[in-house]
Amino acid sequence: MTIQSRFGPYGGRYVPETVIPALDELAAAYERLKDDSGFRAELNSLLKDFVGRPTPLYFAGRLTEKLGGPRIYLKREDLCHTGAHKINNTVGQLLLAAEMGKKRIIAETGAGQHGVATATAAALFGIPCVIYMGIKDIARQELNVVRMKLLGAEVVPVSSGSQTLKDAMNDAIRDWVGNVEHTYYVIGSVAGPAPYPALVRDFQSIIGREARRQVLESEGRLPDELVACVGGGSNAMGLFAAFLDDQVSMTGVEAAGEGLDSGKHGASIERGQRGVLHGSMSYILQDAYGQIIEAHSISAGLDYPGVGPEHSWLHDEGRVRYDSVTDAEALAAFTLLSETEGIIPALESSHAIAWIVKHAEDYGKDGVVIVNLSGRGDKDVHQAARALGIME
Amino acid sequence: MSRLEELFKGRSKKALLMPYTTGGYPTVKDCRQVLEAFIAGGADMIELGVPFSDPLADGPVVQASTQQALDQGVTPDDVLQLASEFTSRVPVVLMIYYNCVFAYGVDRFVEAAAAAGVDGLIVPDLPVDEGEEFIDACRARGVDAILMVAPTSPDERIELIAGSASGFIYCVSVAGVTGARTSLSEQLPDFLWRVRARTDVPLAVGFGVSTSEQAAEVARFADGVIIGSRLISMLDEAPDIGDGCRTIVKFLKEVNEVLN
Numbered sequence: 001m002t003i004q005s006r007f008g009p010y011g012g013r014y015v016p017e018t019v020i021p022a023l024d025e026l027a028a029a030y031e032r033l034k035d036d037s038g039f040r041a042e043l044n045s046l047l048k049d050f051v052g053r054p055t056p057l058y059f060a061g062r063l064t065e066k067l068g069g070p071r072i073y074l075k076r077e078d079l080c081h082t083g084a085h086k087i088n089n090t091v092g093q094l095l096l097a098a099e100m101g102k103k104r105i106i107a108e109t110g111a112g113q114h115g116v117a118t119a120t121a122a123a124l125f126g127i128p129c130v131i132y133m134g135i136k137d138i139a140r141q142e143l144n145v146v147r148m149k150l151l152g153a154e155v156v157p158v159s160s161g162s163q164t165l166k167d168a169m170n171d172a173i174r175d176w177v178g179n180v181e182h183t184y185y186v187i188g189s190v191a192g193p194a195p196y197p198a199l200v201r202d203f204q205s206i207i208g209r210e211a212r213r214q215v216l217e218s219e220g221r222l223p224d225e226l227v228a229c230v231g232g233g234s235n236a237m238g239l240f241a242a243f244l245d246d247q248v249s250m251t252g253v254e255a256a257g258e259g260l261d262s263g264k265h266g267a268s269i270e271r272g273q274r275g276v277l278h279g280s281m282s283y284i285l286q287d288a289y290g291q292i293i294e295a296h297s298i299s300a301g302l303d304y305p306g307v308g309p310e311h312s313w314l315h316d317e318g319r320v321r322y323d324s325v326t327d328a329e330a331l332a333a334f335t336l337l338s339e340t341e342g343i344i345p346a347l348e349s350s351h352a353i354a355w356i357v358k359h360a361e362d363y364g365k366d367g368v369v370i371v372n373l374s375g376r377g378d379k380d381v382h383q384a385a386r387a388l389g390i391m392e
Numbered sequence: 393m394s395r396l397e398e399l400f401k402g403r404s405k406k407a408l409l410m411p412y413t414t415g416g417y418p419t420v421k422d423c424r425q426v427l428e429a430f431i432a433g434g435a436d437m438i439e440l441g442v443p444f445s446d447p448l449a450d451g452p453v454v455q456a457s458t459q460q461a462l463d464q465g466v467t468p469d470d471v472l473q474l475a476s477e478f479t480s481r482v483p484v485v486l487m488i489y490y491n492c493v494f495a496y497g498v499d500r501f502v503e504a505a506a507a508a509g510v511d512g513l514i515v516p517d518l519p520v521d522e523g524e525e526f527i528d529a530c531r532a533r534g535v536d537a538i539l540m541v542a543p544t545s546p547d548e549r550i551e552l553i554a555g556s557a558s559g560f561i562y563c564v565s566v567a568g569v570t571g572a573r574t575s576l577s578e579q580l581p582d583f584l585w586r587v588r589a590r591t592d593v594p595l596a597v598g599f600g601v602s603t604s605e606q607a608a609e610v611a612r613f614a615d616g617v618i619i620g621s622r623l624i625s626m627l628d629e630a631p632d633i634g635d636g637c638r639t640i641v642k643f644l645k646e647v648n649e650v651l652n
């Protein structure tokens with residue numbers, strides 16, 4: 001089977017001709033290796049011993065009690081090495097890059113989690129690594145910038161445009177166009193030109209495969225609902241993919257920022273139109289002339305005016321519901337989870353928590369919901385402390 | 393044969409000169425003056441860019457010009473209007489990113505370009521595999537869909553691209569984004585021979601060409617030379633628009649001397 005490049009009308013490869021041969025090369029390498037027993041064995045061993053998988057499916061008893069709704073389980077991607085789901089993908093892609101003989105690694109990052117995960121995997125494989133990051137994100141995710149540098153990566157500040165993830169991705173693509181023969185570009189979400197959306201989904205799908213097995217063990221049945229935050233959409237696709245053929249409802253939570261009507265949000269599916277950004281057709285935030293509109297979110301990882309093409313398709317098909325929560329709601333959920341469960345979540349993941357807080361009463365007490373806790377909140381403590389008035 | 397192809401085939405020069413600038417840069421009014429300077433300098437055709445918020449095939453110089461135009465609210469309609477004021481005097485091709493075409497409506501945009509008298513459209517992020525609707529619309533309206541080939545394109549892709557090309561083929565001189573470079577790639581002649589062997593459509597070379605020496609070198613192997621970032625830098629560095637335009641006229645005349 002060849003790798004999926006279109007999801008309904010979405011996806012494709014809208015990139016300069018210069019990199020098309022590299023996308024062909026990547027697709028061919030992935031096609032050849034993805035079911036190769038040696039490659040799989042190596043990947044599984046890295047996921048187990050380096051990443052720390054499987055991650056627990058944790059029954060959040062106090063949160064469940066507090067909300068008085070369904071039984072809430074947290075898929076603990078925050079317990080992955082480096083603190084978020086991003087490493088599932090970077091370990092897989094670095095293994096590919098090494099197999100393909102690539103000599104240099106580049107990546108874009110927003111929250112810095114993908115940058116840290118890429119720098120980590122690059123260190124593990126001994127390949128030099130350059131990370132592009134918007135200067136606005138460098139300021140709000142300082143911890144991760146230091147981590148990347150400690151891991152030996154070069155962090156290139158991006159000062160163009162909105163100075164966030166979108167612009168970091170532009171510069172990473174520009175770098176790739178110029179160095180395509182020996183450089184491997186590690187895209188951090190289910191976005192970008194084909195084959196990345198399918199490839200990143202596959203590497204992240206371990207989340208849902210584990211969660212499905214774990215929930216069957218603990219509940220003896222499938223859950224009623226899956227909830228995950230959606231920036232580009234990799235943690236959500238990773239959780240959803242294994243359940244798409246089941247009778248399980250799913251919700252992707254986008255960033256409503258300061259409110260959908262404020263114009264300052266990251267809700268590409270709810271408020272965007274079809275268009276092309278960073279190599280694929282999907283829902284994007286744009287004006288009537290197709291100029292990309294800056295997104296806004298308190299969480300750098302959701303501060304992106306696009307979304308992976310498969311999500312746009314799952315939306316149109318009605319298979320997944322997409323909703324959004326505001327900065328304030330996410331911040332309240334950040335505090336709530338910290339205090340009730342002793343888990344400080346990433347601000348991105350706090351959006352998923354906030355959604356179930358808002359909707360718990362839609363489910364009976366015997367309902368079962370899995371929330372993807374995509375990352376831990378260490379990187380966000382300064383920003384949260386300022387927003388909550390704990391610190392100047 | 394399209395008007396552009398006829399222009400290439402009927403030329404007496406070694407290669408045609410095609411200067412690039414960003415539509416609406418530094419302002420819509422001053423951009424008119426820049427286009428006049430292109431004509432005064434002996435441009436055989438003009439490439440005009442439609443500003444886009446996320447120009448991922450462009451280097452820093454074109455990016456900054458694009459942002460400045462956008463900050464003044466320049467739209468694709470403004471650039472079409474600007475083009476229409478010149479198309480009776482010199483052939484104009486527009487460079488536009490695909491999302492701007494898509495948002496406008498593919499057929500509607502090509503129709504508007506045709507109505508403005510534009511001869512060709514270059515969409516740097518629309519490879520031939522994704523371009524069917526666009527290429528069909530161009531054919532239907534008598535506008536050349538100018539396709540790009542890169543040094544990284546294998547022979548099979550060059551054949552695929554050549555099969556849909558008209559007007560000229562835009563040969564990207566190096567794997568990279570737009571921007572002046574101190575030297576041309578050593579592989580350029582081999583690359584151009586690979587393309588030449590697979591098509592009769594004229595070949596123009598752009599990305600990185602910034603001096604008359606480089607233009608002369610390119611003219612040995614190609615039918616057209618595209619110069620962009622260097623010209624925009626001249627405007628950036630000049631004390632005022634009149635001065636910038638004079639520098640451009642002088643430079644283009646020098647380039648033309650080596651092309652004649």
Ligand SMILES: Cc1ncc(COP(=O)(O)O)c(C=O)c1O
Nearest residue numbers: 113231232233234235301348375
């Ligand atoms: C913890 C965490 N969750 C979610 C995201 C959003 O990305 P995605 O939607 O691809 O999962 C990020 C991105 O930086 C992140 O760091």
